Every structure is written in structure tokens, then in C-alpha cells.
Amino acid sequence: MSPSPVPALLIAEDGTAFRDLDHDGVMAPFEDPRRSADERAEDLTARLTLEEKAGLLFHTIIETSPDGEVVEGTGRARSMSTRGMVLDQGITHVNVHALPPGARLAARWANRVQELAAEGPHSIPVTISTDPRHSSIENEGAAFAAGAMSAWPEPLGLGALGDPEIVREFADAARREYRAVGIRAALHPQIDLATEPRWGRQFHTFGPDAQRVSRMAEAYLDGFQITGDLGPDSVACMAKHFPGGGPQKDGEDPHFPYGREQVYPGGRFEEHLEPFRAAIARGVSALMPYYGMPVGLERGGESIEEVGFGFNRQVLTGILREELGYDGVICTDWGLLTDTVVMGLPLPARAWGVEHLDLAGRMIRALEAGVDQFGGEQCPEVLVALVREGRLEEARIDASVRRLLRVKFQLGLFENPFVDEDAAEEIVGAAELVAAGRRAQAASTTILVDGRRGASGPAGAEPGPDPDPGPDAEPGPDAEPVPAHPSLHLPLTGTDRKVFAWGLGEAAAARLGTVVATPEEADVAIVRLEEPFDPRADLFLEPFFHQGSLEYRPGLLARLRLIAEQAPLVVDATLLRPAILAPLTEIATVLVASYGSSDEALVDALTGAVPPRGRLPFEIPSSMEAVRASLTDVPGGTADPTFPAGHSAAS
Structure with missing residues (x-):
């Protein structure tokens, strides 16, 4: 069963039922369920302290425990207790990796996180996100095995089927399973064009054809978000990696210093934008720029600065915001700011082109480029200090806070962030979903x-x-x-x-x-x-x-x-x-x-x-x-291919 609403459900003088999110017994505009998401976000932003605002701009990894309770001790090197993260730092966007075993315990953990968040001064609910987790294989850092959930083809297999209806069926199934365990944001789809054969991330693309990828992206968003405007039944999608991560020099990935360069020897930059145009038109909730830095790219006679896309104002503000008219959330890929060591191995910050800047300088540069949120980072105190020192305007922070809060209101999280633990057992891994996924795998x-x-x-x-x-x-x-x-x-x-x-x-x-x-x-x-x-x-x-x-x-x-x-x-x-x-x-x-x-x-x-x-x-x-x-940014085009794209020997 789901827990009772926390904070208390009250009745206003005009008879409107509302959750008393700020614990004062009076219905504030942001607590009024009749108002639009934009109105409520505007009102709540004005009420938040700088520290509360700063926490919203971070989207980091959260640990779970196998018993369905929140983690109160320290875990791996970068982590801290859930209470410290949510209440002390105000971080209410979290990326879950390992879920507790079984749907009931996963749902219980999500409910415990939301109960903890309700202790905050404004009861800001937590948006729990995930990388893809409907695979038959495990690929940590990119996707997870399905576990208790249904297993489906990798997106490349969906691309092999080429059927938007199957993509929509998958996305609807995944949405239901995510929602059942309290996951309300998907850090996918990956709609890059897989034009460089050696690139290691293309298994989560739909292939290199811009038209096909665009159709698949639309169907994917239809299944997850349901409508152009998010609602209580939706899972918000974060499409990636703008403006297209496929054309990696020599196929090396920009997670690593040797793969930081994206190149366009065939002049196909505009083609790589096409799936993102389709996703924006379909109402995608968030976009993630890739780590890569464009090298030798000119557009409209203007040279594009050779810095990572997460720091690139020409790309994020000039192209994405102004030209494409996108007003959703821009969240960086994970780890742009901080050098880390995990499990004894180094992982440099992916601050390509701005490596010379310190953490604070990188943060300023990304915000000036147009970023709303920092993925995989956990340092809101640095952002607070930058505002206090006069190096950043609080109004710039407010603009991002409004976008981030708007999504939470659209998803209905302020009304009810909790899930039914009994229902989770019935929905996750239901026989019909498992059978549909297996059929799709076989058919692909x-x-x-x-x-x-x-x-x-x-x-x-x-x-x-x-x-x-x-x-x-x-x-x-x-x-x-x-x-x-x-x-x-x-x-x-x-x-x-x-x-x-x-x-x-x-x-x-x-x-x-x-x-x-x-x-x-x-x-x-x-x-x-x-x-x-x-x-x-x-x-x-x-x-x-x-x-x-x-x-x-x-x-x-x-x-x-x-x-x-x-x-x-x-x-x-x-x-x-x-x-x-x-x-x-x-x-x-x-x-x-x-x-x-x-x-x-x-x-x-x-x-x-x-x-x-x-x-x-x-x-x-x-x-x-x-x-x-072959040309890195051009689909196909290798000499004398063994099999062409679209080949099948099936009768």
C-alpha cells in the first residue's frame, strides 16, 4: 500500500483540497492544484531560499539499500546519506542505479525518499530518474539489465524492426513499470545518429538514418510522456545527446580525454540535428548535451567555438534556445565539473576545451551557455557562494529553477509523489509485458x-x-x-x-x-x-x-x-x-x-x-x-560493404 499523504491534506476556505506543502495551514498559490504549472513554479521560486534554489540545479546519483529503506550512512566515495542529500543540500533530482530487489522493495524505497523530502520547508518532492533498464544485458554507465522488469530489444534492435508502433508499445510498458516503482524521469531516449561505426554508444541509438530515428523518437516520447504536456501518468524524458553525439573522431567516446573531439568532414551537422527537432516538436521535457567538443565546425559563416557542448553558448543558447525555440530543461551529461576517482580508477571531469578553469569557473561557463542543471554533480554550496560573491546573478538561477519546478508540477508530484507498493508487484514484470518484450527481441x-x-x-x-x-x-x-x-x-x-x-x-x-x-x-x-x-x-x-x-x-x-x-x-x-x-x-x-x-x-x-x-x-x-x-558524420558510405543497411535474407 502507499503511505498516507504527507504533508496533511487540507481544505481551503473556498472548498479546494490541497496539500499543505509549507506546513502553515494556508493554501499558497503554489499549493493550489487549480493553477497552471507555470504559475505555481513562479510562486514557489519566489519563496525559496538561495540554498533551496541551488539544490534544484543538481541531479546526482543516489544509493539504495536492499531492504527498501533509505541509505543513512556513507557509501561510495562521492555519496552521502539520503537525508543529507535531500534535506541538507536540497537535491531533489536523483539518478538511481541499483534498485532494491523486487518491485515491492523498490517502490517502498521510493516512498521512503518522498517521505523524507516532505520534511523540507516546502516539501519539494524528489524526481527519481534512471538510465535505460529494460535490457537483457548489463552495461554499467549506459544501461542496466531489466531485473524484475520486462526485457526488450536494445534501441538498435528497435531500429532493426523499424516499426514505430513497437517502439510505442515498449515505451508504454517501460513507463508503467517505471511509474510503479516511483521513477518519473527517463534519461533517454538516445537519438544520436550512429554514423561512426566504431563509436561505443551506438547500441542505444536507433541507427544512422535521420528520418527513421526521428520517427522512433516521436513514438518513444508518445509512449513515455503520453502527450505533449506532461501529466500525472507521464514519465518525463531527457533526450540525448544534443546536437548529436555520433560523429566522434575515430569513434572514440568523449567520456574519456582521448575522445573529446567531434568532427564533421562530410558537412552533415544539420542532419544530426533532425531527431532533436522532432523531439522538441513532440514536447520532450529535457535535453542533454554531449561531452564532445566540435572541431572545425562552421555554421552560417560563423566558427563554432571548440569547447564541449555543455559549455557552448553558440550551440545551447544560439541554436537550441533561440533557433529551435526550446524552453525545456537542459541538463548536462554526468561529471562536467569535478575530477573523481572511483573504485581506484581516475575519471577526469569532461570539461573539454575549458580544462584550464577551476570548478567554479566551469560552473559559471556552463550556466552562461544555457545549462539548467548539472548531471552527476553534488556541490550546490559552490553555486551559493558564486551568487553571494556577486559572480552570478540570482535571477539567472531563478530562470532554471522555474523550468525544473514546472516539470515537477506537470508530473503531479506535488499532489502525490507516492506509489502503491501492492500495485508495483502486479505491474512490474507482468506476464503480458514480459511476453511482448520477448516477442520484440525475437522479431528484431x-x-x-x-x-x-x-x-x-x-x-x-x-x-x-x-x-x-x-x-x-x-x-x-x-x-x-x-x-x-x-x-x-x-x-x-x-x-x-x-x-x-x-x-x-x-x-x-x-x-x-x-x-x-x-x-x-x-x-x-x-x-x-x-x-x-x-x-x-x-x-x-x-x-x-x-x-x-x-x-x-x-x-x-x-x-x-x-x-x-x-x-x-x-x-x-x-x-x-x-x-x-x-x-x-x-x-x-x-x-x-x-x-x-x-x-x-x-x-x-x-x-x-x-x-x-x-x-x-x-x-x-x-x-x-x-x-x-569513411566520413565520420555521414551515414554508411564505407567502401564495398559486406551487407548494406536494411539487408535481410529472410524470405
Whole structure:
């Protein structure tokens, strides 16, 4: 059950019921539910102390406890007690990572946070936000595994389906599950165009096509926010990363110092703006600029300053506010101001182009650029000092406070921030939501080669020369071609076969036949491959970012060749980036791509229980040389791609 309303529910002299948020027994304008969100935000802003205002401009990570109670002690290096954060610092926008286990405890924790917030002088409710958490895979720093919630395709898989109705269905399901546990803000969708094949964040995009991404963004917002104006049933979305984070130089991510540069050698800056134009027209609640700094960018004859987008007034005020007419919240990506050390690993502040400034100088620079809120930061006392010292006008702070409060009023949090713990148990992970997510995962599977192999990939092509597997490979480059198995094709109906499985769970593999221990015993071998990348672990978060090469290891390819010599080979390539698949087309009899789906969903696709109908959301380059020669900001365009965008061998 949900707790009783705190503060007290009173009746005004004119008969209006209101929550006594400032505990004085009188209905103030900001407590009047009949007034507009803008009116209420204006009134409350005028009543807040500078310290209360400053707290609203910070949106930081919050810790939870497994018993559903708030954390009162200190935890990791940057954290403090929930009471200290919410009441002492006035921070009422929090980003939750690990939720308590199970929907009931997650909802209980959210209610405890709101009860604590109600002790404040104006009972400002907490907006609980999250990164995506409807995945079958865990990627800390970008997204979370679904846990008790339903699991769906990664956005790249939704892009492979290309169906706005499925995107809307997913967003509606996620909205219901979020709301059930008290999450009212989504730090997504990610509507960057994935134009640089090496970029490590593209698995949470819908692909590189501006028109398709725009359609997906509109459907996503329809499902989460419901209407252009937020309401009590909405989850507010923060689309990212303005003005488009895809064109990273060499594909390196600007979370890290070596990836700070965004480049536009093809002159496509305007194309990267298109999804954001669509999101703004659809009423997106908040936008997040990326860390990257534009290099060599000119627009309308004017050079754009080479500083990170979160510090860039030409981009945030000139383009976003003035040209695009956006008046929602601008929240920085996490950690622009403060250098940190987490788990013994350094993580420099992403103050690209303004590294020479101290924390206070960076804060001033971002606010002057047009930022309303600092993501991942927890230092409102610095902002208070800047106003007290006359280095910032309080009126500038007020403008952001009004925007931030307006969203809380629109969401109905001041009327009722609490959730029903019994209902959370029924809504989160409901059977129909889980089934819908699994169907979507299976349907997003893309058939690349079905039954025959060849250098160009499509069925019926002649085999090409074997790739050089490297010095550790056996057999050597002069080995006979792997025999073709034209009789093997999808769907894999029936179970009268012996199956060798690698990378596929035994329970899922058993749906295809009798599981055996070696390829020599098998009638068919099924292999699930993780995406190729260069492991890195020098900076915090680096291990979670799959960056660098798109090529599979030579030894892995040699191992697959040995398996294929013993049994016809079905390969599922996990595509969170466009891997170099040409060698696999010479080895696998059946080659499919998936986008973070579960083992069970993959088997649904392989057996035809759910017909796979995904199409490649991006092109598959033929080599790393082709990737390096392509234009970073241009969709596709690599020489002689193995598969074009939109490819499918499905009948």
C-alpha cells in the first residue's frame, strides 16, 4: 500500500483540497492544484531560499539499500546519506542505479525518499530518474539489465524492426513499470545518429538514418510522456545527446580525454540535428548535451567555438534556445565539473576545451551557455557562494529553477509523489509485458545468410577466399574451404537433431535438440558471439565501453572454422556496433544478427516461433580500412560493404 499523504491534506476556505506543502495551514498559490504549472513554479521560486534554489540545479546519483529503506550512512566515495542529500543540500533530482530487489522493495524505497523530502520547508518532492533498464544485458554507465522488469530489444534492435508502433508499445510498458516503482524521469531516449561505426554508444541509438530515428523518437516520447504536456501518468524524458553525439573522431567516446573531439568532414551537422527537432516538436521535457567538443565546425559563416557542448553558448543558447525555440530543461551529461576517482580508477571531469578553469569557473561557463542543471554533480554550496560573491546573478538561477519546478508540477508530484507498493508487484514484470518484450527481441533478429555461404554474404553466392586467421590459427591459410551445407536453413523446426552450443544456455539449446558436448557429435553447432572490441581498463568506466576495433580475434575465427568442419554452423553475431562480418560469411552456414536479446528470444527466432523480421539498422563494413576511410558524420558510405543497411535474407 502507499503511505498516507504527507504533508496533511487540507481544505481551503473556498472548498479546494490541497496539500499543505509549507506546513502553515494556508493554501499558497503554489499549493493550489487549480493553477497552471507555470504559475505555481513562479510562486514557489519566489519563496525559496538561495540554498533551496541551488539544490534544484543538481541531479546526482543516489544509493539504495536492499531492504527498501533509505541509505543513512556513507557509501561510495562521492555519496552521502539520503537525508543529507535531500534535506541538507536540497537535491531533489536523483539518478538511481541499483534498485532494491523486487518491485515491492523498490517502490517502498521510493516512498521512503518522498517521505523524507516532505520534511523540507516546502516539501519539494524528489524526481527519481534512471538510465535505460529494460535490457537483457548489463552495461554499467549506459544501461542496466531489466531485473524484475520486462526485457526488450536494445534501441538498435528497435531500429532493426523499424516499426514505430513497437517502439510505442515498449515505451508504454517501460513507463508503467517505471511509474510503479516511483521513477518519473527517463534519461533517454538516445537519438544520436550512429554514423561512426566504431563509436561505443551506438547500441542505444536507433541507427544512422535521420528520418527513421526521428520517427522512433516521436513514438518513444508518445509512449513515455503520453502527450505533449506532461501529466500525472507521464514519465518525463531527457533526450540525448544534443546536437548529436555520433560523429566522434575515430569513434572514440568523449567520456574519456582521448575522445573529446567531434568532427564533421562530410558537412552533415544539420542532419544530426533532425531527431532533436522532432523531439522538441513532440514536447520532450529535457535535453542533454554531449561531452564532445566540435572541431572545425562552421555554421552560417560563423566558427563554432571548440569547447564541449555543455559549455557552448553558440550551440545551447544560439541554436537550441533561440533557433529551435526550446524552453525545456537542459541538463548536462554526468561529471562536467569535478575530477573523481572511483573504485581506484581516475575519471577526469569532461570539461573539454575549458580544462584550464577551476570548478567554479566551469560552473559559471556552463550556466552562461544555457545549462539548467548539472548531471552527476553534488556541490550546490559552490553555486551559493558564486551568487553571494556577486559572480552570478540570482535571477539567472531563478530562470532554471522555474523550468525544473514546472516539470515537477506537470508530473503531479506535488499532489502525490507516492506509489502503491501492492500495485508495483502486479505491474512490474507482468506476464503480458514480459511476453511482448520477448516477442520484440525475437522479431528484431536479422537473418544475414541462410543456408549458403559466400564472400558477399547473401544466399547463393560462391565461396570467396579464406580470411587470414593469424599466426595462432589452425588450420593454416591454405586449408580446404569449409564444406557448405545448403540443406541447413531457417527455421530450425523439430528437435530430432544433436546440438553443440557455445555461448547459448543449455536450457535454450535443448529446445533445438539433444545437447551434446562436442561438435564432432553434433548435427548442428550453434554459436552466439559477443561483439568484438578492444578491452581497456585504465580509466573508470572504460571496461564498460566497447570501443576500438570491429574485427573478431584471429584465434576465435580459427576456432569457429574448426567447429564448422565438424558440423554445419549457425552463428548469432551480437551487433551493438557494426562488426566486421566478412570472415563469418565464409564459415557459417547460417548467420544471424541480434541486438542484446536473450537466449530464449534467439531460439524463438531460429525455430520460427516468432518469425525474425529485423533488417540491418546500419551497413556492415568489409574491413577496418574501409571504416577508417569513411566520413565520420555521414551515414554508411564505407567502401564495398559486406551487407548494406536494411539487408535481410529472410524470405
